[in-house]
Amino acid sequence: MQNDVQEILYTEKQIQDKVKEMGDMISRDFEGRNPLVICVLKGAFIFMSDLVKNISIPLELDFMAVSSYGHSTKSSGVVKIIKDLDIPVEGRHILIVEDIIDSGLTLSYLIDVLERRNALSITVAALFDKPARRTADLDADYKGFVIPDAFVVGYGLDYAEKYRNLPYIGILKPEIYST
Numbered sequence: 001m002q003n004d005v006q007e008i009l010y011t012e013k014q015i016q017d018k019v020k021e022m023g024d025m026i027s028r029d030f031e032g033r034n035p036l037v038i039c040v041l042k043g044a045f046i047f048m049s050d051l052v053k054n055i056s057i058p059l060e061l062d063f064m065a066v067s068s069y070g071h072s073t074k075s076s077g078v079v080k081i082i083k084d085l086d087i088p089v090e091g092r093h094i095l096i097v098e099d100i101i102d103s104g105l106t107l108s109y110l111i112d113v114l115e116r117r118n119a120l121s122i123t124v125a126a127l128f129d130k131p132a133r134r135t136a137d138l139d140a141d142y143k144g145f146v147i148p149d150a151f152v153v154g155y156g157l158d159y160a161e162k163y164r165n166l167p168y169i170g171i172l173k174p175e176i177y178s179t
């Protein structure tokens with residue numbers, strides 16, 4: 001285990017099994033709808049890549065980069081679009097792929113942007129849900145794991161851009177960010 005991680009919450013195998021389950025459900029529910037699947041960079045890059053390999057129906061992919069945490073464990077409250085989509089969303093069934101819903105600010109901002117661009121439907125798949133810190137009133141349609149109120153890293157999630165490459169998700173030792 002990485003030395004800066006205090007506890008592993010879910011192993012690589014547990015995550016892979018869950019992602020497969022989510023992919024199966026999405027394949028069933030989106031049959032015939034050719035969804036536009038949107039990866040919310042950077043955090044969702046690993047989940048997106050594993051999830052779409054488990055979706056068996058035709059789909060299109062696009063990427064949007066947003067950021068609100070920077071080098072902090074608390075949301076700045078301001079969501080910044082760093083890279084916008086290439087494919088128009090108007091009239092499309094959208095599946096937003098998020099690594100984590102924490103305060104919910106990123107997702108509520110994104111949903112608002114996509115609604116204003118006249119998406120036909122908006123559905124959310126989030127691998128991790130941290131309900132304890134929610135300030136925006138929203139939930140994922142497809143949810144992987146509900147996690148405790150702690151700052152987690154790995155499987156795409158970072159602290160100050162580190163730890164994204166860990167294949168599992170774990171709680172970061174508080175002394176790493178409190179010093």
Ligand SMILES: O=P(O)(O)OC[C@H]1O[C@H](OP(=O)(O)OP(=O)(O)O)[C@H](O)[C@@H]1O
Nearest residue numbers: 041042043067068069102103104105106
């Ligand atoms: O529900 P919220 O409180 O808004 O938090 C969730 C968002 O925060 C993280 O992104 P971050 O801003 O750290 O950018 P990153 O994905 O590039 O790490 C994470 O990847 C989610 O997109």
Ligand code: HPA
Nearest residue numbers: 102150151152153157158
């Ligand atoms: O717990 C977290 N870890 C990493 N990134 C995050 N973005 C929101 N919450 C988290």
Ligand SMILES: [Mg+2]
Nearest residue numbers: 043069070158
């Ligand atoms: Mg981050």
